[in-house]
Amino acid sequence: MPGHHNRQNGIVTLATTCLALLLGLGITAPSFGQSFAGNWAATGRTLDNGEQEHYILQLKQDGGSLTGKLSSLGFATDVKGTASGNHFELFGPWDAKKPFVTGELVNGELHGAVFDNHNWVARPATAADALPTVPYIEPPALHKVADNGLAKTPPMGWNSWNLFAGKVDDATVRSIADAMVSSGMRDAGYVYVNIDDTWEGVRDANGNLQTNHKFPDMKALADYVHSKGLKLGIYSSPGPRTCAGYPASYGHEAQDAKTFAAWGIDYLKYDWCSAGMVYKNDQLQAVYQKMGDALQSTGRPIVYSLCEYGLGGVEKWGPEVGGNLWRTTDDIRDEWDSMIANVEKQVPTAPYAGPGHWNDPDMLEIGNGHMTDDEYRTHMSLWALVAAPLLAGNDIRNMSAATKAILMNKDVIAVDQDPLGKQASPVKNGNFETWIKPLADGSVAVGVVNMGPSAEQATIHASDLHLAGSVKKAQDLWTHKEVKFKNGAYSATVPSHGIVFLRVRSK
Numbered sequence: 001m002p003g004h005h006n007r008q009n010g011i012v013t014l015a016t017t018c019l020a021l022l023l024g025l026g027i028t029a030p031s032f033g034q035s036f037a038g039n040w041a042a043t044g045r046t047l048d049n050g051e052q053e054h055y056i057l058q059l060k061q062d063g064g065s066l067t068g069k070l071s072s073l074g075f076a077t078d079v080k081g082t083a084s085g086n087h088f089e090l091f092g093p094w095d096a097k098k099p100f101v102t103g104e105l106v107n108g109e110l111h112g113a114v115f116d117n118h119n120w121v122a123r124p125a126t127a128a129d130a131l132p133t134v135p136y137i138e139p140p141a142l143h144k145v146a147d148n149g150l151a152k153t154p155p156m157g158w159n160s161w162n163l164f165a166g167k168v169d170d171a172t173v174r175s176i177a178d179a180m181v182s183s184g185m186r187d188a189g190y191v192y193v194n195i196d197d198t199w200e201g202v203r204d205a206n207g208n209l210q211t212n213h214k215f216p217d218m219k220a221l222a223d224y225v226h227s228k229g230l231k232l233g234i235y236s237s238p239g240p241r242t243c244a245g246y247p248a249s250y251g252h253e254a255q256d257a258k259t260f261a262a263w264g265i266d267y268l269k270y271d272w273c274s275a276g277m278v279y280k281n282d283q284l285q286a287v288y289q290k291m292g293d294a295l296q297s298t299g300r301p302i303v304y305s306l307c308e309y310g311l312g313g314v315e316k317w318g319p320e321v322g323g324n325l326w327r328t329t330d331d332i333r334d335e336w337d338s339m340i341a342n343v344e345k346q347v348p349t350a351p352y353a354g355p356g357h358w359n360d361p362d363m364l365e366i367g368n369g370h371m372t373d374d375e376y377r378t379h380m381s382l383w384a385l386v387a388a389p390l391l392a393g394n395d396i397r398n399m400s401a402a403t404k405a406i407l408m409n410k411d412v413i414a415v416d417q418d419p420l421g422k423q424a425s426p427v428k429n430g431n432f433e434t435w436i437k438p439l440a441d442g443s444v445a446v447g448v449v450n451m452g453p454s455a456e457q458a459t460i461h462a463s464d465l466h467l468a469g470s471v472k473k474a475q476d477l478w479t480h481k482e483v484k485f486k487n488g489a490y491s492a493t494v495p496s497h498g499i500v501f502l503r504v505r506s507k
């Protein structure tokens, strides 16, 4: 195979490929030569439940190109990359430009740096490194799970993930609960305090999922949160592992639902992640139905939040599985582009929003510091216009006056919580995007977002608002002042990435 040479050491590709084929069948990589082909084992983090994360990297080499698979307890993904002499770079499907690991082949081991310089060593895998096999469990036949009667308006509360990620613990949740009360957030409507991933321990001898050391007594924590007039949410996955690699509910759905109910849990976020290792995307409905049934069997009212990043046409069957909300997008980041991309991605789902079942463009980033206050006002307004769940993702214990004013703007919250439950869609005109939401009392919420780089004057025409009559009263929901329509129109200067947001009444 001319031209297919490993540039520095001269191992001919044919030999490498043959080796790779053998090694791909599970034979350990030998430590001679400079071949990257083979099965490599690497140790990862120690999880908060004491388990050791580990990875298997199955590589094939064809001259300077590498292909393969990276597997762990909770995920498996195709990888590809390059080899040049002893040097290698590997890319995941999530980022074609930035390698997730780069390094050198040294004495038969791969020595590298993962992402941001985190040291990584992979040695030839042995049988002892094999990841546990997960037996396939056929999900049940489809049927309708009865409506749980919850979430007649979009759920409101707080979730730990956006800011605390793996650093959430009992003390943090208690102090957030305290702050939900003292800051006025609870009284503004934010009642769910939701623990996201990394609370999980391991299963006991009877298969009961326990908490890890960060949450010594979940029932006591629920009692505390309830004593504050708040509700407690928790997180799991239909797969064997959560997104952060912790034990999840696969094969234990009914048991976990009972555990959650016994603890006093009021809300479950159920995150697909490693379910993709076991099921196909066309099984999403059946898989989510299984937990929907399990929650209902507990007899406890538990809001059911499906987290599947918009996969599988969820908006069409979410209510069938007892879902109260479902993610329409990838994870939000505290950046303008991400926030806008998420709200725009859920535009096609608009007809499916309504009381009891909501499209979820992900949690709020307001107050996390990487957008301007104008951008956060737009974030809050857009979430209200699209009837999104309002789950604050910031540190409630330490909020600036601006963050408080944005999150607790009662007029904007009223648009989000409007009982009609309609989801606005945008109309584009130059740099402006206009979102219009009809409200239960016949009034209309209208937001005009300036997507452009500088301030511009926006004009709202009453004739575009589908009001039952002419404009009687209009209020700017951010200045809280009444504004006047003249000759059927209202104009205002809108800063870059800002919004003019009105509630317009015709009676």
Ligand code: GLA
Pocket (backbone or CB within 6 Å): 161, 196, 197, 242, 243, 244, 271, 307, 330, 331
């Ligand atoms: C996924 C979800 C996030 C968060 C993390 C936790 O990425 O989409 O919202 O729950 O998992 O691991």
